[in-house]
Amino acid sequence: MPTVRENIAYTFEHFMLIYRGTLLRAARAVALIALLAAACEVFVFNMNYFTSADYQTINLTDRLSLAQNEDGTYSLTDVDHVMEFSNLNTEVHNIKLDFAASQPAQLVSVKIQFTDGAHQTYFDSTEYTVGVPLADISTNVEQSKFVNLQTAGRVDNLRIEIAGEELGAEVSYPILLDGLYLNAHRPFAFNGWRFAAVLMVMLVGYGFRPKSAIYRIRIVENPRKSKAGIIFAVLVEVALLTGFLFYGSNLVGVATSSYNYGSWDGASVVNTFEVGGDNAQQYAELARAMAEGRLYLDEEPPQWLQDMEDPYDKGARDEAQKATGEPYLFDVAYYEGHYYVYFGVVPVLLFYLPFYLLTGANFPTAIGVLVMAIAFVLGATALLDRFARYHFRSVSLGVYLLLQIPLVACSGILYLVKFPTFYSLPIMCGLAFSVWGLYCWNRGSVGRHRRPWLFTGSLCMALVAGCRPQLLVLSFLAFPLFWRTYITEGRLRTRAGAGEFACLVAPYLLVAAGIMAYNYARFGSLTDFGANYNLTVNDMTKRGMNLGRLAPAFFTYFLQPPSMVGVFPFLQPAPFDTTYMGQTIKEVTFGGIFACLPLLWVLAFSKRILGMRVRQRSTRTIMGVIVVLLASGVVVALADAELAGILQRYYADFSFMFLAASVLLCFVVNEQLSHARTGYDLMLKVLLVLAAASVTYSLLLCLVPETGWYSDVYPWAYQDLLQTVLFWK
Template identity: 60%
Template sequence: MPSVRDNATYFCRSFMDRHGAAVLHFAKVAAVLLACALALEVFLFNMNFYLTAGLEPRDVTRECGLPENDIGQLMLTEANHAVVLQGLDQAVENVWLDFDGEQPAQLLECKVSFTDEAHKTFFDTTEYTRGVPIVDVSTVSDKSEYLNLNASGRVQALEIELVGDEVRYPVLLDKVVLNANRPFDFNKTRFGVALGILCLVYAFRPRSAIYRWPLRVRPRLTKAIIIGAFVVECLVMTSYLFFGSNLVGVATSSYNYGSWDGVSMANTFEVGGENAQQYAELAKSFTRGQLHLEEEPPEWLKAMDDPYDKGARDEAQKETGEDYLFDVAYHDGKYYVYFGVVPVFLFYLPFYLATGANFPTALGVLASVLAFAGGCTALLDRFARHHFKRVSLGLFLLLQIPLVACSGVLYLLKFPTFYSLPIALGLAFSVWGLYLWMVGRSAAHPCRWYAAGSLCMALVAGCRPQLLVLSCVAFPLFWRRYITEKRLFTGTGAREFACLVAPYAAVALAIMGYNAARFGSPTDFGASYNLTVNDMTRRGFNLGRILPALFAYFLQPPSVTGVFPFVQPAPFDTTYLGQTIKEATFGGIFACLPVLWILAASRRILALRVSERATHTTAGVVVALVAGGIVVALADAQMAGILERYFADFSFMFLAAAVLLLFVANERLAPGTPTASLFQNALLAVVALSVVYVVLVCFVPEVGWYSDIYDWAYQNIIEAVQFWT
């Protein structure tokens, strides 16, 4: 009887006999990619190590004119907060400010001034020139402590002054060195990112084999690769969420350790302020048999004639000194949660009953986003394998990545708060509902698929009601079968149709009963009672809001700079003479996501599909998606305003329509022809631009994010990317 070792040996030999050439090729490619990433990290990303290796350092610590503490460290104080060097008379390539790493971490703004052979006095920004920019230096980021100077000839005087009103003095300096030799720094994260980018470039290069593997011809291999790619996406998104630790609400001995209880392997804690706990507080209220929050509003709020006027609320709060909950629904002397209630039943209530603690909202956002990504992948796979003949693995992955990444969910992970959770969960339910419907359309016994899909779609009403617009896709999907072919009027068809409709009816009855019990009306979700920045009870509908919203959501070009992350909030101006609710946004989807430009050719592409098929299902789905996206964007602008997280409400609809159009266009292209090559290369370019844009937005500094709370640590990311500074 052969041993385990014999069996393993036999398996390896037989596997290598069949796939040896492929394994050898893969090993060679992996070695080359690894070597390239290593070369980039060692030589290019560490270029300053080689450029400064021949410099002769000059220690000027004792020439700075700063007071010293008991152990000889220089002290920058509120009264004396500048390093001043006179009479240098030498070339200065860089300055090393060696801050004490044991002092409290902070990000310092340094104003650098110098005189050289072209400037006898310090120079600054004028009408026609730009002076030396303010430099950010982190006391815990070694690379940021090196300031490269670009002087004209020999430097005579040099001054480095701490500016800004938030510096915590004293700031301790161990030494100041001119023309320092930059140390070699092997950044493992940067190396990993570079290797990942190189792998993507190689995998999606124009002549890659993945463009020659049709999904239908090689189903097992392609499914395995798709699942692997999905797992990698999940790991990347999970890593990004946990990177923004200030919003996660989970602590261990090595993560958010300042909030660790010192006993548990992991414990939860509250983040985001008091009003951010309203989902958790609602779960507690449910256990007590009540629908309103436990906290009582202050008496001054109950006594107000118009409690929804923010200006009046702020004045009353100042006079009394009593706080109130912000962004909750206030009705009949009680606080309510107007956000969709489904997340409470899915996450918060079970977690509270099991642990007695508040569920970490960020984990709910992550679970919802990952479920959305899985649903997108399954839905796309269903369309590609069952409704199109020529979709290759390369085309599938090339479209799956922007369908997930560009849909706005990465921004929800950037701010994984209770604002983001209902949107992410609504999207997850929507894509899985569509997938289950698609499976049911080709199943011999579709009732259970229809019921499950409709339940998912109906639950969207308890998450993000705007996303119910996606239910309109049911019309092109089922119209021909149940209306045109009159299947609805048969016994079997009636049962199937009932399975489609019944979950909507059940969920609608539950939500309407919940609304009626809280606000006295089955159709009142409570959004108009929100204690927010404007009076929602009088917001109404105004045509003047439409054009600014159309521009900001769809057409505004991105605002870019030459400094990481290269994208910045887009400017906003309007002629609408009223209150506009507006947070930072970064450009309209049609200007910033080139992959959507295919929508401009919708009519021509759909005409090709209609000419080949007796049914118009695909055309109907595309029209429903585009129309739904426009409706949701305008509804958001009218009801709430122009906010970056609202892009997730409608971006998926346009992206899904674009993907279907690209599938249709691909069907008309014969593989290997110049037209097919042009199509593939153009698609690769627009997808790359779209994905790069959304990734950069993920790292734009914003209030409340990692860059704001841990600005001194965020500087490490900037230094890793801007390796040339």
């Protein structure tokens, strides 16, 4: 009998006998791409090192008129923060402001002016020209201390000013300077993260090229290869998702000796801490209240709030707070003398309450967002795989991944991970429960053991009501998924069918009973979730429904083009204007999904593509699913605008629905063209461009600087990221 070692050796030899040639070709390609990425890092991204090698460095430190400290550094203060030099009469290629590394890190904006062969006086921006822009320099990032100048001939006079409040910049004085140099030599810096990013982009581009072998691996015909490819892609996505969440360290709420060490307790391997302010602890406070047998928060509202005739009028609240000096909790539900949490209760029961009972500490919200984001990725992947294997026969691994990646990346979850707050958690939970519910329903639609799958699917779908009630519209997908089996074919009239139908319905009744009891215990109403009692920027008790709010919301959510500039990360908040003569609730947004996600352009051909599906199959399941997804997406987007407003995180409520519909339409087209070589090649090229553009937009959106994010809290560290990309500066 062969030993385990012999079996492994035999398996390996058999595997190599079959795939040796393929593995060798893949290894050569990867090695060549790695070599090319390394060449880019050495010769392209370090171009300043080579161009500055023959510069004649001029040391201007001795000409500084600033106060010098005992350690040899110079102090820039709020009174003396301008350095000016005259009669230089030299070519200036760059300036190095060598800020002292010993001082607290900060980002400073520097205004540089000079006279040269084209300017006898200092010049600024005018109506027709743009002057030298402010240079952002991080005092602890070496590469950002260099500023390349584009001058016309020799520079005579040079003026360097640390921009303060008069120029719209925030500076903490004093700023310590070790020295100032012209035409300084740039150091060589091999950036491992940049090399890895370029390598990944090149590998992805190579893997998805139109002639790639992944388009010849059919999901149905090659289950092992396709599953291996899908699992690998998901692992990469989860790793990137996790890395991105922990990159925004100011919102994570966990600390170790090397991560968020300023909040580390000095003893534990890892400890939690509060982030986001008092308003961000609602779920944690509710968990503490539940542990003590209450459904309202422990903090007592100020007496002036309890005495107000209309406590939901923000203007009146603010005036009362100014008059008394007593603060109130913002964005919580206030009802009959108590604060309540109006957000869905399921995340509390799922994360916060168990964590509090076990540890006595507040659960870190960001970890909950990450867990449910990973659950969404896994569920969406499994659901898509289920459709590809059981409703379509010609989907290749390449086409599957070309659609799975934008389905995950463009659904809005990256923005929720960017801001992993308690606002994001219920949306993320609702999305995760929805995709797993749909997957379980699909598993239960065929096979012998239907009831457990159907019950689990309905339980997931019903729990959405306790997370993000808007997403309950996805439950209407039960009609196209089960209508043929239980109504058309009459399975509902059989004993087995009646039992399965009961498994579909029972979880909804159980969850509804629990949520209604929870609502009644708080507000004396079975259907009142408490959103109308929210102490927010407008009076929700009088908001009502108004058709005038729909047009600007429809344009913003669906049609508005992205607003872009020519500097990384290119995107900026889109402008907003309206003729609605009332209060509009609006936060920054970055364009409508149909303008920013080209993959959704497939929806313009829905009628024709669905006609293809009718010719392919006699059933109408896929058509029904697509129609429900599109209708649900429109309803949820407009309902969000009416009930709450126009916010970027709300895109996650409906983007998945339109993306899922687009994916199914692409599957239909793939089925039709899979045997037509010319048409199939064209489809792949178009799909590759649409998917790449959609994912690129979503990734750039992750890096746009915003209030409250890493770029705002740690701007000097964010500058390091910018320097990694803007290597030529």
